[in-house]
Amino acid sequence: MYGKVGSINLVKQITAVLVGAGARGRFVYGAYANKYPDELKIVAIAEPNEERRQLAAAEHQLMPGQVFESWEQVLSNRKVADIVVxxxxxxxxxxxxxRALELGYDVLLEKPMSPSVDEVIAMAHASRKHNRLLSVSHVLRYTPFWSKIKEVIESGIIGTIASVQLSENVGYFHMAHSFVRGNWNKSEETSPMILQKSCHDMDILSWLIDEKCTGISSYGSLLHFRSENAPEGAALRCSEGCAVERECPYSAIRIYEEADTHEWSRFITNDLTPEGIKEAIQKGPFGRCVYHCDNNVVDHQVVNMMFESGATASFTMSGFSHDVSRTVQIMGTLGEIRGYMEKNEIVLYPFGKEAIDILVTAEEGGHGGGDEGLMREFLKQVRNENNNGGQGLTSAEASLQSHLMAFAAEQSRLAGGSSVEIQGLSEQHGHSVCS
Structure with a gap:
């Protein structure tokens, strides 16, 4: 099927099965299909939650026979679309x-690939075995900001990279929402924080330095969001007469009910009326006091990395920042780059010369335009039908090293910061890390 018959360059419309119609499924991938219907059409959905399933079905005008409770049903025995998301x-x-790769689908997979090293390696192998695309949603590589930094590095103007410092400022409200009250608050049920939240950052460091990471050490802990740190008078829920709720920056009432927009409240309920939001705070998990939750993932972590050439990198993840942002400093033998992602600010400092402000064109969409950039490039790959053995900018093979870096960092953290060799970790699981 091709879109816009009257246009000069016809674009083949790609059909998709959406497995999982939660926040990313609906608000990123589903939203892309609605915004660019000539490029992407959702033709089937698998989602166990009935309310989410019906909302997504209505948004994509699907018939009952196109809506499923489980992925097993829609991926039973034959292809019904071009791709699976x-x-x-x-x-x-x-x-x-x-299963999707076995059936011959090209696959776009949310990060992280899996909290299991063996499963990550097996998926990368399967994409090659079946000669299908398996792209991982490392969306930062597709942003104008990081693409421009990569371009400047490859120009040679800063010489050879000696050291990189990268900080992920999670944001105090994002930390409370996702990793204290929310779906990713327990590592044994999802993934460790360094893998779930910060595999983006491991991936960016791997991509920018463009070498094998050889060794990692890491420290981090759950410092603050614990019951012993609860202020005097704190209730189990923000709506239950908490004596400190009005002063608490983590108040669910302030974050969801009194906010100027529904940016965060849309993730706690599908009923965005004042009554619906109030009920979600009173009865749902997002109304709990942040000091009385069942969370165990770290709220801050540092990682130190050594690369093949001797270049080093340091990464800091912290839930204690006023905004959600990333900052980077790349130090080369001939110059330096400093960047602030959310402001699209990049400054180049060639040694002995004047500083240069690098122009970055801002794009719409989440992750600094990376969400839409990822979808655009993945669909181009699918349309070209040139899978090259499953390779691509964020293919499973390309993403494998960054996942191994995250696994090594967590292993080091749990061992009190002792150094972990990436090659040794890889060999334990019968795989040689690709460069």
Whole structure:
């Protein structure tokens, strides 16, 4: 099927099965199909939650026979679309991915690939075995900001990279929402924080330095969001007469009910009326006091990395920042780059010369335009039908090293910061890390 017959360059419309119609499924991948119907059409949905399933079905005008409760039903025995987009929870990635590849689908998979090293390696192998695309949603590579930084590095103007410092400022409200109260608050049920939230950052460091990471050490802990740190008078829920709710920056009432927009409240309820939001705070998990939740993932972590040439990198993840942002400093032998992603600010400092402001064109969409950039490039690959053995900018093979870096960082953290060799970790699981 091709869109806009009257246009000069006809674009083949790609059909998709959406497995998982939660936040990413509906608000990123589903939204892209609605915004660019000539490029992408959702023709089937698998989602166990009935309310989400019906909302997504209505948004894409699907008939009952196109809507399923489980991925097993829609991926039973034959292809019904060109691609499968998998946006389920972390531990639910492996089985539908392997089945989709076996059926001959190209697959776009939410990050992280899996909290299991063996499953990550198996999925990368399966994409090659079946000669299908398996792209991972490392969306930062597709942003104008990081693409421009990569371009400047490759120009040679800063010489050879000696050291990189990258900070991910999670934002105090994002930390409370996703990793204290929300779906990713327990590592045994989802993934460790360094893998779930920061595999983006491991991927960017791997991509920018463009070498094998050889060794990693890491420290981090759950410092603040614990019951012993609850202020005197704190209730179990923000809506239950908490004595400190009005002063607490983590108040669910302030974050969801009194906010100027529904940016965060849309993730706690599908009923965005004042009554619906109030009920979600009173009865749902997002109304709990942040000091009385069942969370165990870290709220801050640092990672130090050594690369093949001797270049080093340091990464800091913190839930204690006023905004959600990333900042980077890249130090080369001939110059330096400093960047602030959310402001699209990049400054180049060639040694001995004047500083240069690098122009970055801002794009719409989440992750600094990376969400739409990822979809655009993946669909181009699918249309070209030139899978090159499953390779691509964020193919499973390309993403494998960054996942191994995250696994090594968590292993080091749990061992008190002792150094972990990437090659040794890889060999334990019968795989040689690709460069």
């Amino acid at each position: 998998i946006s389920t929870q972390d531990k639910m990635h492996y089985a539908p991915t392997m």
